[in-house]
Amino acid sequence: MTLAQIRDLRVGATTDSGRKVQIIRGVSLDIAPGEIVALIGESGSGKTTIALSLMGHCRPGCHIASGSVMVDGVDMATAPERQRAALRGTTVAYVPQSAAAAFNPATRLIDQVIEVARIHDLMPMDQARAKAVEVFRALALPDPETIGDRYPHQVSGGQLQRLAAAMALIGDPKLVIFDEPTTALDVTTQIEVLRAFKSVMKAGGMAGVYVSHDLAVVAQIADRIVVLKGGEVQEEGTADQILHRATHPYTKSLLAAFHPAPRATAVAPSKTVAALEVQNVTAGYGMGRDGQPRKIALENVSCRLDKGRNLGVIGESGSGKSTLARAIAGLLPPVKGRIMLDGHLMEPSSRARSKEDLRRLQIVFQLADTALNPAQSVGDIIGRPLTFYHGTKGAARQARVAQLLDMVRLPQAMRHRLPGELSGGQKQRVNLARALAADPEVILCDEITSALDTVVAASVIELLKDLQRDLNLSYVFISHDLSTVEAICDEVMVMHHGRVVETLPADRLTQARDPYSKLLFSSVPQLDTGWLDRMPLRAAI
Amino acid sequence: MSQALSLRNLSPRNMGWHVSPVGVLAACVIAFWAVMAMVGPWIAPHPPGQIVDYDFFGPLSAEYPLGTDYLGRDMLSRVLAGARFTVGISLAAVMLACTAGIVLGMAAAVLGGWTDTAISRVLDAVSSIPSKLFGLVVVAAIGSSIPVLIGVLAVVYTPGSYRFARALAVNVNTMDYVTVARARGERTAYLIRAEIMPNILGPVLADMGLRFVFIVLMLSGLSFLGLGVQPPNADWGSLVRENMGGLSFGAPAVIMPSIAIATLTISVNLLIDNLPTRIRDRSE
Numbered sequence: 030m031t032l033a034q035i036r037d038l039r040v041g042a043t044t045d046s047g048r049k050v051q052i053i054r055g056v057s058l059d060i061a062p063g064e065i066v067a068l069i070g071e072s073g074s075g076k077t078t079i080a081l082s083l084m085g086h087c088r089p090g091c092h093i094a095s096g097s098v099m100v101d102g103v104d105m106a107t108a109p110e111r112q113r114a115a116l117r118g119t120t121v122a123y124v125p126q127s128a129a130a131a132f133n134p135a136t137r138l139i140d141q142v143i144e145v146a147r148i149h150d151l152m153p154m155d156q157a158r159a160k161a162v163e164v165f166r167a168l169a170l171p172d173p174e175t176i177g178d179r180y181p182h183q184v185s186g187g188q189l190q191r192l193a194a195a196m197a198l199i200g201d202p203k204l205v206i207f208d209e210p211t212t213a214l215d216v217t218t219q220i221e222v223l224r225a226f227k228s229v230m231k232a233g234g235m236a237g238v239y240v241s242h243d244l245a246v247v248a249q250i251a252d253r254i255v256v257l258k259g260g261e262v263q264e265e266g267t268a269d270q271i272l273h274r275a276t277h278p279y280t281k282s283l284l285a286a287f288h289p290a291p292r293a294t295a296v297a298p299s300k301t302v303a304a305l306e307v308q309n310v311t312a313g314y315g316m317g318r319d320g321q322p323r324k325i326a327l328e329n330v331s332c333r334l335d336k337g338r339n340l341g342v343i344g345e346s347g348s349g350k351s352t353l354a355r356a357i358a359g360l361l362p363p364v365k366g367r368i369m370l371d372g373h374l375m376e377p378s379s380r381a382r383s384k385e386d387l388r389r390l391q392i393v394f395q396l397a398d399t400a401l402n403p404a405q406s407v408g409d410i411i412g413r414p415l416t417f418y419h420g421t422k423g424a425a426r427q428a429r430v431a432q433l434l435d436m437v438r439l440p441q442a443m444r445h446r447l448p449g450e451l452s453g454g455q456k457q458r459v460n461l462a463r464a465l466a467a468d469p470e471v472i473l474c475d476e477i478t479s480a481l482d483t484v485v486a487a488s489v490i491e492l493l494k495d496l497q498r499d500l501n502l503s504y505v506f507i508s509h510d511l512s513t514v515e516a517i518c519d520e521v522m523v524m525h526h527g528r529v530v531e532t533l534p535a536d537r538l539t540q541a542r543d544p545y546s547k548l549l550f551s552s553v554p555q556l557d558t559g560w561l562d563r564m565p566l567r568a569a570i
Numbered sequence: 571m572s573q574a575l576s577l578r579n580l581s582p583r584n585m586g587w588h589v590s591p592v593g594v595l596a597a598c599v600i601a602f603w604a605v606m607a608m609v610g611p612w613i614a615p616h617p618p619g620q621i622v623d624y625d626f627f628g629p630l631s632a633e634y635p636l637g638t639d640y641l642g643r644d645m646l647s648r649v650l651a652g653a654r655f656t657v658g659i660s661l662a663a664v665m666l667a668c669t670a671g672i673v674l675g676m677a678a679a680v681l682g683g684w685t686d687t688a689i690s691r692v693l694d695a696v697s698s699i700p701s702k703l704f705g706l707v708v709v710a711a712i713g714s715s716i717p718v719l720i721g722v723l724a725v726v727y728t729p730g731s732y733r734f735a736r737a738l739a740v741n742v743n744t745m746d747y748v749t750v751a752r753a754r755g756e757r758t759a760y761l762i763r764a765e766i767m768p769n770i771l772g773p774v775l776a777d778m779g780l781r782f783v784f785i786v787l788m789l790s791g792l793s794f795l796g797l798g799v800q801p802p803n804a805d806w807g808s809l810v811r812e813n814m815g816g817l818s819f820g821a822p823a824v825i826m827p828s829i830a831i832a833t834l835t836i837s838v839n840l841l842i843d844n845l846p847t848r849i850r851d852r853s854e
Contacts, residue, residue, distance in 0.1 A: 359753070379753055379755065387754060392750065402768070463750070467754070
């Protein structure tokens with residue numbers, strides 16, 4: 030007995046430039062009642078497309094070319110739109126990735142949650158409200174009686190994600206599709222949301238499809254895992270099988286990327302001058318009358334980066350870690366404190382800094398998409414710092430661009446391409462090459478691997494390590510992902526609410542003393558199916 | 571595989587350069603009027619200012635393909651000669667207005683703070699003056715001449731161009747690549763020229779086309795009111811005004827310059843609507 034059955038599904042798409050491609054190539058999949066199946070793969074692997082096909086929905090530009098999608102006896106691929114619409118919300122429900130974008134900011138939460146019941150005329154509104162409160166309670170939302178009277182901006186991101194799940198569960202669906210529901214959440218929030226999802230699904234006996242790129246998250250919630258790549262199923266098996274006895278090389282590379290090789294520290298902390306030293310820096314946004322910022326984002330932050338070593342800065346969103354990078358780079362001049370580069374005091378604002386100071390400290394941003402000028406070729410992007418800092422022109426500049434492309438392992442032909450014609454990983458390499466063009470001593474890496482797929486991110490980390498060995502660089506590595514920070518850093522600084530909580534050597538993170546850093550480290554999901562159930566329940570800090 | 575794909579994609583159509591037939595037709599009409607503006611007076615069958623027919627408001631005929639006007643002058647010759655004034659003055663004005671608007675807009679976006687506020691408020695003040703009224707007052711005060719007309723039209727249409735360019739530039743200015751350039755220590759001129767301008771150029775060019783249409787219409791309006799190009803020269807707006815009297819006779823003399831105005835403005839609009847996606851939307 031299966032609840033949903035996908036047979037030889039093929040989905041075609043027309044790209045913006047009018048090209049026809051097949052994005053799902055013959056996928057077959059079964060989902061039993063009460064079973065949670067995870068679809069895992071990198072971006073572009075077709076995992077969301079398959080999940081949406083279970084609702085008979087295709088994103089604009091896509092169409093189901095062939096194959097059948099039987100859900101509870103109805104073929105969603107061929108059923109008329111009216112019948113599909115009747116099934117959405119009652120038989121199949123959907124929890125979106127970004128709950129913040131899925132809620133209407135102008136309407137009370139309860140009215141949006143019970144909308145499914147109203148549209149399908151499932152029950153009287155009073156009964157729907159009472160049921161919504163039950164669901165809120167099951168999802169462990171605070172104040173279940175009254176939380177529905179609030180507006181979307183009055184609850185936190187994790188609560189909103191659970192409310193989005195409540196919206197899906199109100200119609201008692203047989204199958205719930207979760208589309209990366211915890212990707213946008215902080216780790217300490219993610220754990221609560223996962224726990225809530227898991228208990229509700231178990232209690233209701235509902236089947237689920239959980240779309241994610243994170244094996245560790247999937248391991249906690251899924252019974253079965255389907256590994257996808259390029260629109261094809263690579264491997265399928267129970268969660269334990271996939272995690273411990275993977276046979277397909279792609280699954281193995283995914284698993285390997287989860288455990289990056291720890292950094293072999295060569296350089297001992299020196300007592301000499303630090304490559305970068307931040308002393309009691311306070312910075313914030315919005316200048317008030319008294320010369321103090323209206324919103325303090327960094328308070329009295331101090332850190333030290335020795336030459337040839339790496340400092341990891343870790344914290345949740347809003348902890349001030351990116352602000353620290355902006356303050357060090359002089360983009361957000363600190364109102365207090367000192368920033369020393371190689372023992373030499375730097376001006377707070379980048380405008381006042383000398384070209385030489387600017388050259389020695391480079392910053393690399395998170396989103397390579399927006400960090401590269403779409404109108405400039407790769408050669409021009411990398412060449413500009415050469416001309417700007419070193420006055421290199423003509424053939425010498427060409428030769429140096431070639432060298433830099435070589436350093437970041439990109440082919441020479443790339444120099445004529447525009448950023449729009451590169452993949453995410455390639456863009457991030459160009460982004461790095463531009464920073465290297467300045468011959469810097471310190472590079473600030475602001476979440477540079479966060480937007481990349483696991484395997485690609487691991488290769489960028491390896492590249493950073495190699496470059497460090499060859500060029501004697503020091504990195505400040507800002508991330509919310511503990512495993513990447515562990516892989517590359519010598520020391521890890523934990524930030525919370527704009528303050529430094531604790532600084533620890535990377536190989537002794539388990540010895541954290543501060544309760545917040547303990548919570549943060551323990552909230553990172555492990556590649557182990559029983560991890561979530563073993564985690565003790567506790568109140569959020 | 572990806573190699574093969576990338577090679578196959580390089581045809582103009584797939585690169586977003588696909589052009590529609592309507593766009594091509596519109597471009598042809600615009601090109602026709604542009605050529606006429608240049609060579610019109612030389613290929614006109616009769617001298618535009620000379621009375622050639624004893625009859626006034628003459629009908630379409632082999633000798634006078636568009637009829638004759640209220641004095642018996644050849645309409646075809648006068649429309650061809652008028653193209654030079656209408657297209658020339660409008661083009662000069664749109665160039666001035668958009669250059670000023672775009673440069674100020676980008677500067678305001680990049681510099682921000684007081685500079686932005688000052689430029690924005692001044693141009694807001696300019697745009698709060700009703701444009702026709704402004705034209706009337708200036709022309710009445712210092713008399714009508716071609717440089718004055720160009721100046722008035724440019725001043726009237728600068729604030730709109732500025733608003734448009736500033737809105738686009740503000741968005742681009744928050745992009746990480748501009749932040750990287752700032753962190754590198756680049757000067758404002760470089761930020762504007764290399765980082766901002768290439769990324770707002772597509773929409774700005776489209777906007778320039780629309781503004782050209784507005785200017786053609788306003789110039790025709792001013793001329794219709796008698797404040798535009800002065801006799802014996804005439805742009806299309808003046809031609810309509812001169813021949814108003816023929817309206818009751820159903821004379822072609824009043825219809826033809828109106829058709830000329832309509833074909834030019836509609837064609838510019840159609841061309842912009844049918845621009846290849848690559849130019850219209852550079853975000854792809």
